[in-house]
Amino acid sequence: MFNPFKRRTFLQAVVAVAATTTFGCSDSDAETSDPSAGSPFFPQSLASGDPRPDSVILWVRVEDTARASEDLTLRLEVSTTQDFASLVLDKKDLTAQAAHDHAVKVKVTGLSPRTTYYYRFSYEKDGQKNTTRVGRTRTAPAAGDDVPVKFVFASCQDFIGRYYNAWQRLLQLDADLDFIVFLGDYVYETTGDTSFQSSGGGRAVRFSEPEGALAQGTGVTAFLAANTVSNYRDLYKTVRTDRQLQAVHERYPFIITWDDHEFSDDCWKDVATYEDGKRDETQRERKHNAEQAFLEYIPLDSAQTAEGVVDVDAEPRFPNTRIYRDFEYGRHLKLLVTDYRSYRPDHLIPEDAWPGAVALDATLLGAALQGQPDAVKQVFQADTFAYVNLNDAAYAAQKQVLQGVYLKQAKDAGLTDVEATQKVATWVQGPVALFYVNQVLQAAGYAALVIPPADKPRGLAYVHMGKSSLFNIQGSRYVVVKDTFDLFAAVKYQLSAGKSEDVFGPDQEAWFNQTLTTATNTWKMVVSSTSLSALIWDLSKKTDISDPSLRQRFYFSVDQWDGFPTKKKVMLNTLKAKGVQNALFLSGDIHASFASVEEGVPTLTAPGITSGSIKSLAGLALLGAGYAQGAPVYQYAVANMEKTLKDSNAGLRFADTDSHGFVLVEVKADETLATFHLIPAAEVAKDYSKRDGSELEAKFTATTFRVKNSDIQPA
Template structure:
């Protein structure tokens, strides 16, 4: 029987020999080493923001016995996988407790378009514990005439879902230069039953649930991240996934945030859970979210010269700057934009009173001057008539309308005082008969206000699809396109563009200058949200009998469809300035699209795991009271791809119910985009425990050629 002490000594000697053989003549080569990946590095490692001479490397170390201490690490970087030659051997790297022992290091002085290998190690009680070996690659030099190959992807909800798409990418073992991740790297909620389920065992539990924001009630109650600890828990859990780890270990990432890194459908530091019932400006929560993002994501927002990037010094809201650009040889300039940090609120307030006239007669008349005669005639019908409800002649009607509003507001969860304040704010002034007469008729038909020939005509929120208080429908989703576009154009003119100022002045200046001065063959713009117009056109659907539905609708105005004027201005400016080979790549909407918008090609990646747009649309319509057999459900959901393609002539490809990613091959004369797709039904299955052939059989691919400002099947 072995003496335990002697057995330990014997094993140490064996490992020491292996270490010497593997890692060459480093100073502590005789130190025992865990080369299979140490438990002290539960999130493995990652790299990001590759440039011709630098890259950012990331790791997090975890030692429960020293949770409050700063921990010393070693970083080795080598051009060879055997680490016989080191270009960096940093032995004094400190993982600070104040940053959850996460550390990112900017390594400089590297050679262009070169593969490097790296590893971190942590020594405890004389034992050296080492990460798995990471691989990264620098960008080509600006003058290099080389093709570029990369993947872009988005939206990887962890709860109840498996990263089969990442597993497939690892299977392909593609020779990629980098991966672009377009946002929603984490989801801030745990157990939101409207789209999340932990039935498969994939869940996130906050270590400090008392610091989180409670949302919902009863069976629909869930928590939303609020504190720094909460947000860190999201990243810690997601990054324990072996498939995601494998992709990070293999390729550098270029990452931008969207909304869920902070809060669903957010704008600046404002959340939208309450749908307008209360003010949700949450500055500290926004700063907490940014801190965790900057700690866990390998990017360099401060453009550090070299060495450890001090997260505490990186700019934060309202001065955060994660928009940046990358150059990949002669053929690719990549502009990474920030859609969330500076954008204004959604144009239709969630708490808007449907009857409120948003464009009164004078403004509407001016807006209609350039419209076709048929449009002008439509606005002359009684549907658009309105009255001033503050007129003494309508005192009884106003009292009834305010009473109904109070009742509805309290049913939505407002206190008496909050409901009274909202009623006073909204139920006043010009109101559309189209809406208020429906309310009045439900109470007492004798109160209905009859339209007269001399009544003014205007555009109310109800005409844009707003049918109820405190609701995403008619404000952020399912908005009547034509009336919304008209309203948006007037607001844009009234505010000198501020109503749709998506990028903010500084980012807009950078965007324009970078695009117009770039000499690279391709100018690709990374946008977290899709530019493909997602329209349901029901105007010619004879089987839809409800005239209020026989219109064109935007599915989501949280994305670029919500800023139609600025979108058109931006895309037409590119053409006017003769920016050749511009291409937008985007995500967020959990579907695959290829389209040409205003003459500019745009590609949208599906979600890695997040609920498909088809499933979300299904929930929305069922929630609105439509049966799955109803004609509107059939056109909007069952035949969604067909409806979208028919409604947007620029759409070349639509898949509304698959997960996956898009692989790009950038060449001097064309770009090839290949969608790698797996059906949504497979996302709850863990393919990591099955044969590779099973997962491979589930995937299909579609390749498109981008050339001469068009997209066509390859």
């Protein structure tokens, strides 16, 4: 019987022999091997992005170690047929510059709407044509076309010690997608931060120039963070060697924004947060290095190129960066891709805030409580909120003790004498909360100096928002007391005329409002790298929790939109007031799956492709804080996290806090369907690419929701 597999092997051998022949080779027969394998000169394969009705960005990187310092010439072929018999572009003079790591982005124009195109790059050396795998991309439908749209959105693909099983599952589905939205954390800037990353094993990131990186941690917790352009390029080069990710890029165009890890964890503007407020971490050069690598490796065009090679040097850098942009997909979809990190202000609670410092004095607190029910006002009359002015001569002895304690704590945290002295002068003075300072005085052995709270003014201090120690993420970026934080945020918002929560910056804000309010498409979908779903732990009525300081409502993370509660409410209510119909937010970052309705606006949050689930990270945090797995707070906040979150947020329709995966979205004229494809987090350390495909299929579940009439319900 005729064996097609043997025939294919024979033909591949013939092609390989022909490729080694140095005479009689034309452009068409000079291939080095089976085209489906791709040439080793293209170790990151190829990619496409930012599809529009008449254009798309095509990307490739060539690597010839023998000519590492030279510019290299490439050829690009684009065709409407997979055999390249019908070329729409044959560009033979592309220059891959050594200055940009031999990465090239090309804007191909003059294309037809809603059309599939095939493309490949080739590099000729020693008379041989070395070719990439064949890429496939698709342009957007024309404006006004009455067509459904199907896409996937996903986020957070930590490489270290983890495998891209979610991408493999998407390839298994063989879905007919228009594009993939990636919401950020395409790479992680660290080589093994033990606070959230795996140990590595066979999946590790190593810098080719480690001497240029930032050393973080000590001993067994030591790791490096990307700093130089070379460091950041190494991140993309490593991640894009993964065959599953390559295959997804080869098959679908991507629309990508960044979140924090493309630069630095929990960053804002050009400021990092590794030091948690111990020192100023403004890092303009590092930010520019991160942006350069991102722009070199991600197929987008922020320079608004007319056609041809995108000049990466012309793409604007911080503070003039602009990667926010919008896409129109026929009559039914306007997609707005926002930038949450580049213009936003600092987190509202400083990481170096002294817990005892009063954030709202009696005057500000009183003004903030006007109009509130008497029961709420009464809460703030408790002794817990009493404060004194430490600068009064009557408290000189207490001030001296408190400053001494602060100095020791600051130096124990790694500050120099000079740094600690500067910090203590800033923080340990003025209005201070007796709830905190009296505990410090007693612990230091100065019970005689404890100050009675009777007849003292009432104010709101950082300790009342969950800040319990210096230079810590708890009570500043994570696990913040919701009710006091919301009150504090609202006052700051009013006093600063909104600048304290100016997430988008004025230019992006104007674009956002103009685009949303003028769009006539059926659906207006907003891509936000961080989640809009309110993640609240309401422990206020949990009587089995013995510590009264824990019987409150907490935000899990205020690095996301929960950290700008006033702006979030204003933004969503403005959309409703302006009559914006069928708005839907798509987000990621938090490594969990959510579907919720916030202020009457639906929002969907994708899980991480691989990054540690929110449940596992919260569990590690509570165990590190000394809470056993059997403790009530652990049970509510971790073991039964989904139930706690749903009970705490009436708008939360769906929560899965311990799975990886992606969300497939089908946009129709009268509804949108969103299907969460999820795999348990425990499977992320297993490489399913080396197993039978049915094993991976069996691990995934699919749950579909219908978005309609400003609501989300199971389909």
